Amino acid sequence: xLKVEQNPLFLSMQEGKNYTIYCNYSTTSDRLYWYRQDxxxxxxxxxxxxxxxxxxxxxxxxxxxxxxxxxxxxxITAAVHDLSATYFCAVAPRLTGTASKLxxxxxxxxxxxx
Amino acid sequence: xxGVAQSPRYKIIEKRQSVAFWCNPISxxxxxxxxxxxxxxxxKLLIQFQNNGVVDDSQLPKDRFSAERLKGVDSTxxxxxxxxxxxxxxxxxxSALGVGPRRAEAFFGQGTRLTVV
Numbered sequence: 497x498l499k500v501e502q503n504p505l506f507l508s509m510q511e512g513k514n515y516t517i518y519c520n521y522s523t524t525s526d527r528l529y530w531y532r533q534d535x536x537x538x539x540x541x542x543x544x545x546x547x548x549x550x551x552x553x554x555x556x557x558x559x560x561x562x563x564x565x566x567x568x569x570x571x572i573t574a575a576v577h578d579l580s581a582t583y584f585c586a587v588a589p590r591l592t593g594t595a596s597k598l599x600x601x602x603x604x605x606x607x608x609x610x
Numbered sequence: 611x612x613g614v615a616q617s618p619r620y621k622i623i624e625k626r627q628s629v630a631f632w633c634n635p636i637s638x639x640x641x642x643x644x645x646x647x648x649x650x651x652x653x654k655l656l657i658q659f660q661n662n663g664v665v666d667d668s669q670l671p672k673d674r675f676s677a678e679r680l681k682g683v684d685s686t687x688x689x690x691x692x693x694x695x696x697x698x699x700x701x702x703x704x705s706a707l708g709v710g711p712r713r714a715e716a717f718f719g720q721g722t723r724l725t726v727v
Binding site: 602 | 658716
C-alpha cells in the first residue's frame with residue numbers, strides 16, 4: 497500500500513522567511529502533484545512532477561522531485577501572507593493503461609504572519 | 611472551460627438517514643473520482659470510474675456507500691444509512707486519459723460538506 501507522509505504538519509512562518517515542506521512516499525511513483533487548499537475551498541493544482549530531478553517554479557514556490565529518495569520538496573521563498581493555506585502532496589503509482597488514483601499526504605498547514 | 615460541478619455544497623442530516631451527492635465532471639474527461647476528506651486529513655479515494663465502469667472501489671464502505679456513473683458522464687454518490695463518522699467533505703474530481711506531461715491530472719470540484727448529527 498502506497499503511503500505518503502508530509503512534514504511538518506503545521507508551519508507558522510514570518511513574512512519574508514524561507515522554508516521547505518517535505519513529502520516522502522513509499523513506493524515507485526509515476527507522478528507527484530502538489531495542491532493548495534484554502535479553508536472551505538477545493539484543491540488547486542500547483543505542480544506536476546514527472547521525472548527524477550524535475551524542478552518546477554511558480555512565483556515564490558518551487559517544487560522538486562528525487563525519485564531515488566522517494567522525496568519531493570516544496571520550497572517557499574520570502575513568504576507572503578497570501579501563501580497561507582494547506583499544501584498537499586499526492587502521489588500516483590505507475591500508470592498501467594488507466595488513470596491512476598492519487599494517494600494524498602496529510603497536508604501541511606502553512607500560516608504566514610506579518 | 612467549465613470545471614467540475616458538485617451539488618449540494620452543504621448538507622446536514624441525522625444519523626441513519628440517507629443522502630446523495632451529484633457530480634458533473636469536466637466535459638470529455640473519462641475518469642471520475644470520489645474522495646472523502648475528513649477534517650484535518652488529506653483526501654482519501656472512495657471510488658474511481660473510467661467511463662461508466664468501476665476501476666477501483668477498494669476503499670468504499672460498500673455496506674452503506676454506493677456510487678454510479680450512468681452513461682459515463684454524471685455521477686452520484688449515496689450514503690445509506692449515514693453514521694456520525696461520515697461527516698466530511700466529499701470531493702469529486704475528473705481527469706482525461708491520454709499522453710503528455712499533464713496526463714491523468716485530476717481537477718477537483720468544490721466539494722459537498724456533509725455533517726451527520
